[in-house]
Amino acid sequence: MIITATTIAIVIAMAIALVRAYLGPTTYDRILAVNLFGTITVLFISMFGFMTGRPDFLDIALVYALINFIATIAVLKFFEYGDLSPGRTPEQERDI
């Protein structure tokens, strides 16, 4: 019962974060909302695994917890350099 209620509360928090993602106004606000959404999703997945009695869902939560911040760092790089490769040199123009 309480597990279910908590899960629903977490889904509601997702919806609230979605509002900020839509409202913006700046791109950074949207990224912040996506980040928050990711964290809440990790919590949702863990809770849902418990609710349905399948704790092997935790691997998915681990994936998100481990690699969800890569996108944010990519955005940082994008703003700093205009592309994804810091410290570019003419050498990189060669064949890949």
Added chain:
Amino acid sequence: MTIEIFIDILLLFMLLLTALFIQRMKNLFSAVILTGIFSLLSASLFLTMDAVDVSFTEASVGAGIATLLFLGTLAQTSSTESRPQRLPVMALVVVSLTGLMLIYGISDIPSFGDPGNPVQTYLSPRFIEVSPREIGIPNMVTSVLASYRGYDTLGEVTVIFTACVGVLLMLGRGRKRS
């Protein structure tokens, strides 16, 4: 189990809203950011429908590489949507017709989890009954993907490899400086 259906509906509703938001965004950069939310939501939805392996794939692809590829593409093109030259009436007609046909097609598809579905009446029971003895691994999705349908998976890997070759042919050479 009604509570799970309730959560399902909430998630699906949010997914729909996100898709509409993405469609409305003129700034492509914001649209790319919002696809992150779309991916997170679809992973959760797959999870609530018990498709753990699909959800896992969506999680790893969505969090790991999808946003990056979008950003890389934006870096090479422009990040605002260009306005169409004229109203694309023809395209609208084609899309609407296709959509109507698809909706008509849905009416014939067995509903989700329907026990009378042909797949559920002979194929799944056979896998569930025989695969522990024939293959002997706990995750049945893997035994279906890797063994019973090994040809399919070989085809998929070849597709990925071909995509790599294609990308290399198009973008792999050093670009000329303008």
Added chain:
Amino acid sequence: MEHHLILRVIAKLMIPLILVFALYVQFHGEYSPGGGFQAGVIFAAGFILYGLIYGLDKVRQVISPVTIRITAALGVLLYAGVGIAGLLLGGQFLEYNVLASDPVHGQHLGILLIELGVGTTVASVMIMFFYVFARP
């Protein structure tokens, strides 16, 4: 990249963890959700994180584009090779039962090898995509 102190240090901590987790997913596809495809993407994500923070040149020193091309092909070849091995051992293409004396063991071995092939190809292709798309 001296001014990205925090990112540099956290990346050093996280990258080995991400890589080990990817390999865990790779080899536990038979027991829990996951498998070659997911593992390949996560493995590539580790390299992408390194490339984002330390630069494309550095990550190209770790795995050169030529190596990536070779491993991408090797993965597909490993998969197809398992199929051919089944043929040579008297079975059909991609029949794993004949790979070992016991059919169930043969299935285990076959699945392990083809998942490894899938993982290798996917990881290489994703890293290659990063190399191609991250250039100006």
Added chain:
Amino acid sequence: MNILAELLAYACLVSGAFFVIVGAIGVIRMPEFYTRLHAASVTETLGSILVIAGLVLLAGFSLVSVKLLMVLLFILFTSCTAVHALAKAAIHGGLMPETDDDD
């Protein structure tokens, strides 16, 4: 299961859900980007700590608990890195924080 541990777990879950929602509300209510960062970190720190702690108490002493603790640890590590990276990107992108004073 020990009834006390169970009660404690439920208390953790309920208060965790409360802080998760408070953080989300803060992200809506706060007036500008840099103040929203603080609200988001309420969800990412105390919210997740309490929710995961509740689940750990329910799971008892097992490998599931270890995985849950790993999830928590990685959330804490990566979320603060992501928040820092985001704030830095915003400063770099020319979004100036509003402050009450000019010192």
Added chain:
Amino acid sequence: MKMNHEISLGLSLLTLWLLLSGLYTALLVSLGLASVVLVVYLANRMDVVDREGHPFHLKLMSIFGYWAWLLKEIVLANLDVSRRILHPDLPISPSIVRIQCTQPDDLGKVIYANSITLTPGTVSLEVDERGIEVHALSKEAAETLKKGEMDRRVTEMSTL
């Protein structure tokens, strides 16, 4: 010296594998060993195995002591920020302060900056040799940080 870091990294990664796996058959454990060897080799090529990447020089006990203290701080700061969020008037007074950090090495600075970010109410914006630039939600949060107790504790932990 580098050898030590490699061995220690390998051991901790192997522990991670065993905890994740939960299945201790000969095949899986040997695959785990092979994976760990591969990852250590790659990490070595990436040059991420060093004092910063794998900080086993910190005293284990002092880390746990610090975490306990940090947890207490996080809870207090969370309560404060939650009160401000739910208050109808939204009583915030954002400010940017630059604070000194006395850590001798980069790792200490990173721990300090991340602790600042983890505590709601304060976010570290920029870390350089002159100190850490912090965005604070309220005057009180900035004042607490300026007192420097966190700084002292991190420095204590990161110097042997």
